[in-house]
Amino acid sequence: xxxxxxxxxxxxxxxxxxxxxxxxxxxxxxxxxxxxxxxxxxxxxxxxxxxxxxxxxxxxxxxxxxxxxxxxxxxxxxxxxxxxxxxxxxxxxxxxxxxxxx
Numbered sequence: 001x002x003x004x005x006x007x008x009x010x011x012x013x014x015x016x017x018x019x020x021x022x023x024x025x026x027x028x029x030x031x032x033x034x035x036x037x038x039x040x041x042x043x044x045x046x047x048x049x050x051x052x053x054x055x056x057x058x059x060x061x062x063x064x065x066x067x068x069x070x071x072x073x074x075x076x077x078x079x080x081x082x083x084x085x086x087x088x089x090x091x092x093x094x095x096x097x098x099x100x101x102x
Contacts, residue, residue: 001039001055001056001057002055002056002057002058002059003053003054003055003059003097003100004053004054004055004056004059004094004095005051005052005053005054005094005095005097006051006052006091006092006093006094006095007049007050007051007052007092007095008049008050008052008083008084008087008092009048009049009050009083009084009085010045010048010049010050010082010083010084011048011082011083011084012047012048014081014082014083015045015047015048017082018045018050018079018082018083019045021078021079021082022043026071026075028071029071029072029075032066032069032071032072033066035065036056036062036063036065036066036069037056037057037058037061037062037065038054038055038056038062038066039054039055039056040053040054040055041053041054041055042054052092059094060094063090063091063094064090064091066089066090066091067088067089067090067091072089073089076088076089
């Protein structure tokens with residue numbers, strides 16, 4: 001499994017709505033993530049910055065698979081009103097890993 005992470009910037013007045021939306025992620029979105037290969041997917045908040053982490057055999061392929069789903073496009077459209085910038089359907093840019101303690 002490979003590790004992947006990303007950040008998103010939430011509109012400061014929409015942080016509560018963003019957190020609430022993630023407490024009730026649609027079942028079909030959860031299933032699409034699993035089918036695309038996402039595992040151990042978490043999102044953390046630091047003020048209005050979201051930090052996402054997930055594992056996948058091939059993170060780029062998992063993001064591309066999600067980008068081809070209708071449910072992901074609907075989710076990104078819904079989240080766009082909460083974020084400073086809409087996430088592309090094929091996912092956010094991934095962060096470069098610089099340290100790992102195993």
